[in-house]
Amino acid sequence: MKFKLEANDTGSKARAGVVTTDHGDIQTPIFMPVGTAGSVKAVHQRELKEDIKAQIILGNTYHLYLRPGLDIIERAGGLHKFNGWDRPILTDSGGYQVYSLADTRKIKEEGVTFQSHIDGSRHNFTPEYVMDIQRTIGADIMMAFDECTPYPCEYDYAKNSMHMTHRWLKRCCDHFDKTEGKYGYDQTLFPIVQGSVYKDLRVQSAEMIASFGREGNAIGGLSVGEPAEMMYEMTDLVCDILPKDKPRYLMGVGTPANILECIALGVDMFDCVMPTRNARNGMLFTSEGIINIKNKKWEDDFSPIDSNLGGYVDTFYSKAYLRHLIMSKEILGAQIASIHNLSFYLWLVGEAREQIKNGTFADWKNRMVTKVSQRL
Amino acid sequence: MKFKLEANDTGSKARAGVVTTDHGDIQTPIFMPVGTAGSVKAVHQRELKEDIKAQIILGNTYHLYLRPGLDIIERAGGLHKFNGWDRPILTDSGGYQVYSLADTRKIKEEGVTFQSHIDGSRHNFTPEYVMDIQRTIGADIMMAFDECTPYPCEYDYAKNSMHMTHRWLKRCCDHFDKTEGKYGYDQTLFPIVQGSVYKDLRVQSAEMIASFGREGNAIGGLSVGEPAEMMYEMTDLVCDILPKDKPRYLMGVGTPANILECIALGVDMFDCVMPTRNARNGMLFTSEGIINIKNKKWEDDFSPIDSNLGGYVDTFYSKAYLRHLIMSKEILGAQIASIHNLSFYLWLVGEAREQIKNGTFADWKNRMVTKVSQRL
Numbered sequence: 045m046k047f048k049l050e051a052n053d054t055g056s057k058a059r060a061g062v063v064t065t066d067h068g069d070i071q072t073p074i075f076m077p078v079g080t081a082g083s084v085k086a087v088h089q090r091e092l093k094e095d096i097k098a099q100i101i102l103g104n105t106y107h108l109y110l111r112p113g114l115d116i117i118e119r120a121g122g123l124h125k126f127n128g129w130d131r132p133i134l135t136d137s138g139g140y141q142v143y144s145l146a147d148t149r150k151i152k153e154e155g156v157t158f159q160s161h162i163d164g165s166r167h168n169f170t171p172e173y174v175m176d177i178q179r180t181i182g183a184d185i186m187m188a189f190d191e192c193t194p195y196p197c198e199y200d201y202a203k204n205s206m207h208m209t210h211r212w213l214k215r216c217c218d219h220f221d222k223t224e225g226k227y228g229y230d231q232t233l234f235p236i237v238q239g240s241v242y243k244d245l246r247v248q249s250a251e252m253i254a255s256f257g258r259e260g261n262a263i264g265g266l267s268v269g270e271p272a273e274m275m276y277e278m279t280d281l282v283c284d285i286l287p288k289d290k291p292r293y294l295m296g297v298g299t300p301a302n303i304l305e306c307i308a309l310g311v312d313m314f315d316c317v318m319p320t321r322n323a324r325n326g327m328l329f330t331s332e333g334i335i336n337i338k339n340k341k342w343e344d345d346f347s348p349i350d351s352n353l354g355g356y357v358d359t360f361y362s363k364a365y366l367r368h369l370i371m372s373k374e375i376l377g378a379q380i381a382s383i384h385n386l387s388f389y390l391w392l393v394g395e396a397r398e399q400i401k402n403g404t405f406a407d408w409k410n411r412m413v414t415k416v417s418q419r420l
Numbered sequence: 421m422k423f424k425l426e427a428n429d430t431g432s433k434a435r436a437g438v439v440t441t442d443h444g445d446i447q448t449p450i451f452m453p454v455g456t457a458g459s460v461k462a463v464h465q466r467e468l469k470e471d472i473k474a475q476i477i478l479g480n481t482y483h484l485y486l487r488p489g490l491d492i493i494e495r496a497g498g499l500h501k502f503n504g505w506d507r508p509i510l511t512d513s514g515g516y517q518v519y520s521l522a523d524t525r526k527i528k529e530e531g532v533t534f535q536s537h538i539d540g541s542r543h544n545f546t547p548e549y550v551m552d553i554q555r556t557i558g559a560d561i562m563m564a565f566d567e568c569t570p571y572p573c574e575y576d577y578a579k580n581s582m583h584m585t586h587r588w589l590k591r592c593c594d595h596f597d598k599t600e601g602k603y604g605y606d607q608t609l610f611p612i613v614q615g616s617v618y619k620d621l622r623v624q625s626a627e628m629i630a631s632f633g634r635e636g637n638a639i640g641g642l643s644v645g646e647p648a649e650m651m652y653e654m655t656d657l658v659c660d661i662l663p664k665d666k667p668r669y670l671m672g673v674g675t676p677a678n679i680l681e682c683i684a685l686g687v688d689m690f691d692c693v694m695p696t697r698n699a700r701n702g703m704l705f706t707s708e709g710i711i712n713i714k715n716k717k718w719e720d721d722f723s724p725i726d727s728n729l730g731g732y733v734d735t736f737y738s739k740a741y742l743r744h745l746i747m748s749k750e751i752l753g754a755q756i757a758s759i760h761n762l763s764f765y766l767w768l769v770g771e772a773r774e775q776i777k778n779g780t781f782a783d784w785k786n787r788m789v790t791k792v793s794q795r796l
């Protein structure tokens with residue numbers, strides 16, 4: 045993996061760059077749609093490419109490990125071959141889902157034991173094993189195994205957990221560095237900054253993570269319920285410490301406004317389930333603001349969902365039709381809304397990139413944050 | 421509407437023809453995907469056209485009347501404008517759903533009163549009102565309001581019901597003929613043969629329906645649980661009576677084998693929820709036979725779903741990936757399986773048409789019926 049910084053915004057810490065992987069380039073800042081179980085929910089692979097213009101998608105290690113399982117993925121030739129997505133893939137470490145979905149989980153220094161939420165079967169994730177799993181899935185970008193602390197979190201718990209995450213990172217790096225990819229292309233490993241909402245811990249963790257000298261770095265443990273201002277403060281602090289010449293990935297963030305604000309702080313990569321999860325529930329993010337399509341006011345609005353976007357769903361379908369589908373629980377409603385929301389997120393980061401290259405990002409960002417946050 | 425008979429098979433009663441409507445031509449024999457509430461479930465409109473190659477779709481009057489309702493459809497400019505499907509649409513009369521879905525329905529000579537299955541609201545369908553509703557929906561082909569008798573059905577009930585359907589048909593025709601389309605294109609009305617599984621009633625009904633001299637004719641009340649042989653017997657009997665120079669539509673049929681057998685008896689048009697409903701449950705119809713994709717044998721089969729079909733889902737996705745999606749209840753599984761099954765149905769009737777034109781249908785049909793009925 046390579047990262048080339050192309051432009052720094054003059055009025056903020058925003059940057060534009062290009063991440064190069066063996067599955068192609070990623071133009072940053074970028075939003076990565078979440079493909080939980082090897083599928084971005086309700087979206088065909090060709091729609092991801094041609095309509096949404098996704099450049100990289102996520103896979104969830106926990107889900108893929110449990111189903112279809114490593115044996116099937118390996119026999120397919122890796123996740124790219126299995127699901128047909130031939131652009132870059134990033135996998136999380138599985139930690140977040142182990143903590144949030146699995147049953148009877150137990151965290152020890154060695155690793156985490158848990159029961160599958162699907163069939164109750166017992167499993168054990170260690171930093172080393174999680175590297176092996178992501179090697180087998182074949183992600184272009186793999187994530188270190190960490191503990192993502194909840195919010196709120198006691199200082200002592202956050203501190204101890206952070207140090208364990210650091211020790212786990214050492215084990216991840218050692219194991220990663222002595223193993224190889226299985227499918228002939230390069231994989232890279234991103235470490236994750238933790239430290240909850242405590243400034244001193246975040247500083248310590250960012251310095252520790254930076255010292256590992258990996259090809260990219262991530263910020264975890266945010267967007268877990270803390271106020272947005274606190275999230276921005278931690279992100280700002282950490283971005284200032286993480287090296288400038290490597291991409292910075294803020295995990296699990298967020299709303300369109302969150303993303304714009306964090307781009308301004310120097311974040312390059314984002315992922316979040318919000319655009320797809322909220323889509324299925326009828327919540328649309330548009331360039332003019334937020335639409336709850338279930339609201340009766342849209343029932344006879346035959347205009348496009350977002351006339352500033354040019355793709356298929358925004359030129360072909362009307363708000364009234366989409367409302368009807370969502371109210372009727374028709375699958376096509378989830379499909380249209382998911383493509384729309386993801387198209388909007390990709391449009392938004394693409395616009396941000398242009399503004400950064402023009403040196404006009406800061407003003408534009410302030411105007412857009414107001415716009416995209418309002419409820420229509 | 422016009423119908424041009426192009427070819428008669430030499431070894432069977434199968435025919436090939438072209439139905440011409442103001443929204444384009446339909447090459448028969450044809451299968452019509454069911455778009456219950458203005459959407460063929462899990463399928464985008466452009467996929468219907470480009471991948472499935474659907475030439476006409478169905479809408480359900482009962483569903484569309486309740487939601488989004490006539491006011492919204494009329495303000496949109498009809499269903500074609502509302503859902504963006506610009507090829508022909510056929511609507512059923514709503515009768516079937518009133519009998520199967522609605523609550524506390526009461527059938528009288530005047531019409532049917534019922535409660536909505538959505539909100540319990542009270543409604544009244546008469547033959548005249550059902551014509552008005554379909555005028556407002558804007559179907560190219562409208563269906564007469566009938567009573568679809570269940571199976572089994574007592575002879576006396578079937579006989580009395582049939583005569584009421586005939587009287588309702590007279591009211592439908594009178595009302596249809598003195599009203600006009602609302603959107604500037606032609607609409608036509610198909611009457612429906614009833615008579616349950618009683619030969620004398622089917623003969624009487626077919627003669628009565630033929631005597632109305634409408635532009636096309638339908639056969640209802642079959643595929644409601646009776647043995648396939650009985651369905652074929654009734655269809656054969658009725659097809660021999662219905663005029664040769666008008667399209668014959670067998671409602672709600674059926675499996676690929678059912679469709680091939682009934683094409684051989686002279687049926688031109690089919691609809692059925694089976695390809696989409698079964699798709700969502702992981703049952704695939706292919707040119708080699710029936711696949712239950714949930715079966716473990718497919719978990720590592722990385723071959724296409726059906727290599728004889730050339731469309732997107734059959735060249736892009738593997739059986740193993742589709743199995744994983746269906747097992748994981750991922751929406752994309754329903755999407756892929758629905759496109760596949762409908763593509764196969766349209767491929768099958770297209771092949772049948774070619775065989776009819778070549779005069780080779782009968783032999784081909786016998787080979788295909790065996791093939792498409794076997795479980796893989």
Ligand SMILES: [Zn+2]
Binds near residue numbers: 207
């Ligand atoms: Zn430490």
Ligand SMILES: [Zn+2]
Binds near residue numbers: 582583584586587628
């Ligand atoms: Zn009669």
